[in-house]
Amino acid sequence: MSETVPALIRETFPVGPLQCNCTLIGDPVSKRALVVDPGGNPELIVARLRAHGLTLVAIIHTHAHLDHFLASGELKKATGATLHLHKEDRFLWDNLEMQCQMFGVPYAPVPAPDQWLADDEALSCGCGVALHTPGHTPGSMSFWFPEAKLLIAGDTLFRRGIGRTDLWGGDYATLERSIRERLYRLDEDATVVTGHGPDTRLGDEMRENPFVRA
Structure with a gap:
């Protein structure tokens, strides 16, 4: 009999003044973890990592608007x-x-990034991969965990919505292309963690999103 692989640890909660969704991704075996978009409340994030017994190895960002990296x-x-x-x-x-x-x-300085994310780059835990999905910003990324059927979409895709493109470097045509050509080609049973607000299901957005349909 093959052993059952324990499920990826995932917890998402809103943080900071603009209530950005921060997500912890933890490997249940190695206990290594990623944090995606720590937009505030660093003490809470550290407490949740400790509660899961996780060691944080990388802080990854879907994009560089302030509400996604204040902490x-x-x-x-x-x-x-x-x-x-x-x-x-x-x-x-x-x-x-x-x-x-x-x-x-309130402004608090943040050091320069240690490493630049690349398209199709393997992430350091959870068997995840980074996808370059520009449009909301030029460097917007989504993070795809195929074994868990989990997509962290940042502000690219929301439940029945899409990211705004009227801020610095935003471009609607580029955003639409990223959603159609990168995100909508993934598993439609995937859970989508959005940058703000509730999770959604990728297949539901493909059929029902009023802005971009598959």
Whole structure:
């Protein structure tokens, strides 16, 4: 008899002043973990990692709008984990103070990313892969965990919605292409973790999303 592989640890909860969805992904065997989009409340994130008995190895970002990385510096300081971002969003990362001023959010400096994410790059745990899905921002990424049928879409795709394209570097045609050609080609039974608000199912968005249908 083959042994049952324990399920990936996944917990998603809203953080920070703009209630960005932060997601913990943990390997149940090695206890190594990723955190996606720590947009605030670093103490809460560290507490949830401890509750699961996980060691954080990497902090990965779907994009570099302030609400998705406000706690990245504090989390790196607390855990020693590396920071990861797509290079095309560096201009946003470097302008965090300006973004904070625009949205009336207190500014806390964040160190430069340790590594640049690449399209189709294997992630450091959970058998995940990084997908470059530009449009909301030039460097927007989605993270796909095929064995768990889990897609972390950031602000590219929402439940019956899509990411806005009226901020720095946004482009509607590029966003639509990313959704159609990258996300809608994945398993339609996948759970989609969005950047804000509730999870959705990929197949439901393919058929019912009023902005982009498969």
